[in-house]
Ligand SMILES: NC(=O)C1=CN([C@@H]2O[C@H](COP(=O)(O)OP(=O)(O)OC[C@H]3O[C@@H](n4cnc5c(N)ncnc54)[C@H](OP(=O)(O)O)[C@@H]3O)[C@@H](O)[C@H]2O)C=CC1
């Protein structure tokens with residue numbers, strides 16, 4: 001598959017679709033003439049800076065104009081996509097829909113499942129993917145190049161791993177959001193002004209995450225290091241650990257994994 005391939009994004013005005021489309025354009029991985037996007041409403045001004053991007057409402061027209069088709073609709077809208085891809089390369093971003101389901105729905109055996117996350121919008125996604133056997137080595141290189149535009153892309157050996165990553169990294173940005181929400185609520189209850197509480201929570205979570213990335217160690221090492229002071233942090237962490245935070249996180253991940261896997 002050539003790097004001059006024309007890319008079509010079904011659902012290209014939506015959150016993930018436009019994150020990918022704009023990342024590809026901004027990094028010059030595709031030119032505006034190499035991008036076609038579709039949606040039922042045809043609405044949105046996401047591509048206003050690239051007037052040569054072709055926006056269509058007919059998904060089959062998109063398929064006919066392109067070499068690679070990215071599916072970026074919600075899982076419940078898959079049936080409405082209604083295309084015959086004639087064995088073109090199809091990259092599905094959908095949670096829950098298996099390779100087999102996608103293949104049957106779009107009429108192609110060259111199918112990749114890829115799992116973005118919300119940080120694709122700022123090009124910091126973790127973007128694992130898994131390909132069907134019919135996807136060639138050249139296709140795989142193209143997929144990796146396209147997905148890397150949004151962050152870190154990684155081919156996974158099995159579809160089972162992809163189902164798991166849907167719960168871990170696909171849903172993942174929601175987990176620090178939940179932690180932030182809970183910390184913020186507590187700070188407010190303690191009488192801290194809203195703007196200061198928000199500033200403190202954001203700076204702390206972002207700073208803490210960047211530090212973990214910089215250290216590159218097992219995160220458990222940082223937990224142990226701070227517990228070893230036997231001070232304020234140790235008191236807070238021990239209370240959370242004894243209260244079952246690990247079991248709660250594992251239960252949440254297991255529930256998300258179950259939803260991502262369906263009956264597989
Ligand atoms: N958001 C996230 O954090 C993540 C999302 N995903 C997956 O990405 C996929 C897309 O999610 P997201 O971008 O958030 O969803 P959005 O609702 O933001 O975007 C979906 C887009 O699909 C369009 N659409 C729906 N049906 C059709 C159709 N038949 N033909 C053409 N376009 C259609 C919609 O536009 P219109 O209604 O105008 O047709 C809409 O713009 C989902 O399958 C989800 O599982 C995966 C990981 C993370």
Ligand SMILES: O=C(O)[C@@H]1CCC=N1
Nearest residue numbers: 095166167170171172
């Ligand atoms: O919630 C969902 O189903 C999708 C998959 C991971 C994130 N969003």
